[in-house]
Amino acid sequence: MPRTALIMSDEFKAYNLGEQHPLKPERVLLTWELIKGLKLHEHPNCVVMEPRLATDEELGLLHTKEYIDFVKRADAALDRGPLPDDMEIEGMRYNLGPGDNPMFPKMHRGSAIVVGATIMAMEAVADGVVENAFQAGGGLHHAMANGASGFCIYNDPAIAIKYILKKHAKENLRIMYIDVDAHHGDGVQAAFYDDVDNVLTVSFHESGKFLFPGTGFMEERGTGAHEGLSINVPLLPYTYDDLYLDIFEDIVPKAAIAFQPDIIISQNGVDTHGTDPLAQLGLTTKGQRDVFKQIHKIAVKACHGKLVAVGGGGYNVSVVPRAWTMLFADLLGALDTLPEKIPPEILSKLNEGRKADLIPDAFLDAGPAEDIKWRINDFKFLDEFELYGLQLRYKFNEEILPLIEKKARK
Numbered sequence: 165m166p167r168t169a170l171i172m173s174d175e176f177k178a179y180n181l182g183e184q185h186p187l188k189p190e191r192v193l194l195t196w197e198l199i200k201g202l203k204l205h206e207h208p209n210c211v212v213m214e215p216r217l218a219t220d221e222e223l224g225l226l227h228t229k230e231y232i233d234f235v236k237r238a239d240a241a242l243d244r245g246p247l248p249d250d251m252e253i254e255g256m257r258y259n260l261g262p263g264d265n266p267m268f269p270k271m272h273r274g275s276a277i278v279v280g281a282t283i284m285a286m287e288a289v290a291d292g293v294v295e296n297a298f299q300a301g302g303g304l305h306h307a308m309a310n311g312a313s314g315f316c317i318y319n320d321p322a323i324a325i326k327y328i329l330k331k332h333a334k335e336n337l338r339i340m341y342i343d344v345d346a347h348h349g350d351g352v353q354a355a356f357y358d359d360v361d362n363v364l365t366v367s368f369h370e371s372g373k374f375l376f377p378g379t380g381f382m383e384e385r386g387t388g389a390h391e392g393l394s395i396n397v398p399l400l401p402y403t404y405d406d407l408y409l410d411i412f413e414d415i416v417p418k419a420a421i422a423f424q425p426d427i428i429i430s431q432n433g434v435d436t437h438g439t440d441p442l443a444q445l446g447l448t449t450k451g452q453r454d455v456f457k458q459i460h461k462i463a464v465k466a467c468h469g470k471l472v473a474v475g476g477g478g479y480n481v482s483v484v485p486r487a488w489t490m491l492f493a494d495l496l497g498a499l500d501t502l503p504e505k506i507p508p509e510i511l512s513k514l515n516e517g518r519k520a521d522l523i524p525d526a527f528l529d530a531g532p533a534e535d536i537k538w539r540i541n542d543f544k545f546l547d548e549f550e551l552y553g554l555q556l557r558y559k560f561n562e563e564i565l566p567l568i569e570k571k572a573r574k
């Protein structure tokens with residue numbers, strides 16, 4: 165049995181919100197280029213899968229019919245030319261239009277393929293075709309039932325979770341969602357927040373006090389049967405590798421052991437990097453790699469390694485391919501075989517024709533970004549950060565973990 169599925173498709177180019185938009189398809193395409201350059205896709209543990217479009221019925225597991233219909237109509241209209249004014253106005257009902265979520269040609273098809281790919285990854289893992297899967301184009305965690313949000317049209321992780329719960333309804337599966345994007349995974353949280361007792365969502369993110377979408381505080385714990393099953397860990401700007409990992413290692417493994425999931429799905433946004441233009445956390449690619457390794461380890465311990473890893477944010481293009489290639493290599497069991505530096509012939513191809521955010525040769529950064537460095541060398545800052553981290557851990561251990569333990573399988 166191959167161990168790892170790699171979902172890849174040229175169709176992902178269609179998820180293109182425009183020249184000036186920060187969510188560039190090249191983030192994902194360059195990741196695949198690097199994976200292929202290193203021949204990881206030909207590794208004996210790897211199987212490459214070509215995704216299909218999600219059907220309307222599948223999209224309807226989360227999204228309203230009106231919203232899906234509108235996205236399809238806008239997609240068709242944009243094939244014919246610029247959108248008519250009445251559709252521009254109608255789009256505002258669904259948070260589509262100028263700003264974060266512009267309407268773009270092929271917006272339905274480009275979004276439905278992302279969802280189809282995450283469903284395929286989830287199905288391959290659930291059915292035991294593979295142990296784990298990597299879907300770099302997924303992770304559109306902000307989309308809501310009746311509209312777009314934060315660059316996300318359809319919410320692929322939430323739909324894939326709903327899909328697999330329905331398909332395996334008799335087995336009463338438990339799914340754990342771990343979101344390490346710099347932004348709160350609000351759309352996925354919302355999809356299961358009220359009364360759903362078989363999905364645990366965990367989001368580590370820069371605090372909503374400072375960053376979009378402004379939610380994700382520890383007090384958001386879920387309601388009814390879901391109480392305790394939404395875990396939020398709001399981090400301070402400039403949170404650095406060691407502090408992040410200390411908090412993560414104290415919270416996530418305990419949550420997994422208490423909840424006993426059958427499958428883990430992780431959203432692996434790398435906008436946590438110290439140089440990311442849209443967020444202010446302070447990780448390096450080494451810290452990001454260690455977080456990915458932790459998640460994989462938790463899956464091995466809690467659910468026989470069953471892990472679906474999707475992409476997410478990350479807007480410094482020099483970071484994304486390096487970080488996600490390490491994630492993929494770890495899933496494959498080939499992390500130790502990665503060279504320290506990307507071979508020059510592969511690197512020059514990746515950087516060909518690109519002017520900004522050139523990819524450096526080393527997978528691991530030499531150190532933290534400049535504005536992080538001086539802070540972690542300042543004892544006063546360090547004390548405050550560590551105290552804050554201890555408060556988060558205390559709150560989790562005292563108030564939230566007991567709620568999850570109450571929901572342990574009988």
Ligand SMILES: [Zn+2]
Nearest residue numbers: 345346347477
């Ligand atoms: Zn993000």
